Amino acid sequence: MANYTKTNLAYWNEMARRHVDSPGYRTAAFRRGENILDPxxxxxxxxxxxxxxxxxxxxxxxxxxxLARMGADVTGLDFSKDAIATARALAKETGLTAKFVRANVLTPPPELKGFDIVFASWGAICWMHDMASWMRTAAKALKRGGRLFLAEAHPYLMSLDDHPREPALPFSVRYDYDSDVPLKLANQGDYAGPGSLKAHRNVMFLHGMAKILNCAIAAGFRIDGIEEGCHIPWQGLQQLIKADEDYWTLPPGAPFVPLSLILNATKI
Ligand SMILES: C[S@@+](CC[C@H](N)C(=O)[O-])C[C@H]1O[C@@H](n2cnc3c(N)ncnc32)[C@H](O)[C@@H]1O
Structure with missing residues (x-):
């Protein structure tokens, strides 16, 4: 396993243990039977x-x-053993049927194929050193005519300074918009709640729009639509304000910058 994968695995195992009861996740509402998918x-x-x-x-x-509650025949994949164990326990507790597979998304088990929809959201691709390989995983898992739905942090947002000395406007750019160089971060907090982490290091990768789309096309997708919006489910920049129960958004007077990227694509 690559060193960056080990670092990220420790980080995500700790995050999975914390998040089930964290204020940033609506586990209690989910347990009450609510649909907690963001709109x-x-x-x-x-x-x-x-x-x-x-x-x-x-x-x-x-x-x-x-998604199982909405009637999908659903399989979840994650590389974190703590995430998968918690997901299986929640399925059992709520009586919902879903399969959970523990695997690196870049080397999935070959039996993951024949799907109608592949879905990922909010903070998935920034952990991938190889965007092309991620898109190939999605394409291989789909039937011909199957659909990829990705709701993500916009690459432009990822380039902005998330810890400015003065959280002023306009936003300032801090990171490369697209890079092959890993972004090694220490003293990372938990985006979903207070407190400090033992596994406080992580390694991210920045993928610009052209790379994301070109990798999708190279993997065999037709791009059906892209939307760039100004709502995301976490406070990605200190200047963002709470929009409603689900999202953070731009403050009044801020220039429009895209915060979210919604990609719809079909496997051809
Ligand atoms: C920010 S979370 C995704 C958010 C998710 N949509 C949610 O419900 O909150 C990122 C996830 O990616 C997983 N992950 C990171 N690198 C991975 C890899 N190489 N293979 C599989 N899962 C990975 C982490 O364990 C974590 O659960």
């Missing part, structure tokens, strides 16, 4: 009843199990 994902993914759906990087399974 961008819920509306964007559309009807899933009876569809064979693969959720890449499913974390501890809240979205995966919400």
């Amino acid at each position: 961008i994902v819920r509306d964007g993914i559309g009807k899933v009843r009876g569809k064979k759906l693969l959720h890449l990087q499913c974390h501890f399974g809240l979205d995966t199990l919400s």
